[in-house]
Amino acid sequence: MTVTETTTTRAGGCAGPPQGNRRPDGQDRYTISEVAALTGLTAHTLRWYERIGLMPHIDRSHTGQRRYRNRDLDWLDLVGKLRLTGMPVADMVRYAELVREGDHTYAERFALLKATREDVLARITELQGTLAVLDRKISFYADAGRALASERSR
Amino acid sequence: MTVTETTTTRAGGCAGPPQGNRRPDGQDRYTISEVAALTGLTAHTLRWYERIGLMPHIDRSHTGQRRYRNRDLDWLDLVGKLRLTGMPVADMVRYAELVREGDHTYAERFALLKATREDVLARITELQGTLAVLDRKISFYADAGRALASERSR
C-alpha cells in the first residue's frame, strides 16, 4: 500500500516552526523524506523542484533513489528564503541556471540579488504601512468595544 | 467592437505607483473605469469582488451601471492593504460579512484584525531574516566581482 505523503507541519491551526527539525551533524546523505522533514516541503514538491530545474543534480543511490547532501540542503534553505520574499519560482530557476553556468555569471547573479533586496525592502515598507492602517482600525474597535461594554454595564 | 480592458500600470518593467491617481475631491460618484484607474484594479476584478461578496452593495445609475461612492473607495483602500499582507480573499470576504452583519460583530472583527496584525509582524520579521541572507550573499558576490576584476587587470 502506498503511504500518503502528508504535508508536514505548516498546515492546520497551530503555528509550527517554518521547518521541522534541525539538521543532524556529521551526516551528508539524506533520503527525500528526511529532506521533507527538515525543510517542511513535501517529497512531491522536492521532486517537482528538481523537474523544473530549481535544484542542482541530486546524487542517487545505486538503485536510483535520491540522496541529498548538505549542500543541497543549503540550497533549499536559500530557496526557502527567496520563496518568502514572494519571488516567482521561474526567477529562482533563472538564478539556479546562472549558478550552473559557472563563474562568468557572477555579475548577473549579483544584479538579481540586489534587485531582490530592493523588492524585499519595498515589501517591508508596504507592510509597515499596512500595519499602521491595522493599528488605527484596531484602536477604533478597542474604543468601540469599551463603549459597548460601558453601555452594557450602565 | 468591444474595447479590451487593459490592466493599468502594475504590469511591465517600470515600477509605477500602486494605484493610478489621487481621488478628486468633491466627487462622490464614480464609474467602474474611474475606480479602476484610481485603485489600479481592473474593472473585471472590481466586478468579481462584488460577485464574491467582498464589496458592499454598490449603487447603480438608472440604467443599471455601477456608481461607486467615496466610502466604496475607502473600502477598496482597506482591501488593497489587506491584500498586501497576503490575506486570502476568503478571509477578506469573511470580514466584509462581519461588517454587513452589524455592530454585534465588533468583537470578532477586532479579533480578526489583531490576528492579521500578528501575521504582518511575523511577515516583517521573516523578510528581515531574508534580507540578512541576501546581504550576506550580495557582499560575497561583491567581493567575488572585485577579485575577478583585479585578476583581469593583472
Next chain:
DNA sequence: TAGGACCTTGGAGTGCGCTCCAAGCAAGGA
C-alpha cells in the same frame, strides 16, 4: 522469504486570484 514502509516516474488534478469572452444594452457625437 515475507511484509510493510518507502522510493520511482509521467502525467493529471487542485485551489487561488484573477482574466477574458460573447452577446447585448445605453449614451453621446457626426
Next chain:
DNA sequence: TCCTTGCTTGGAGCGCACTCCAAGGTCCTA
C-alpha cells in the same frame, strides 16, 4: 441614423505553485 465608447451579465479560461495518482521497484526487519 449610424458609429464609437463604455457598460452589463454568466460562465469559461489561465498561470502559478503545488499536489496527487497509478503502477511498480527497493529497503529493512524478522
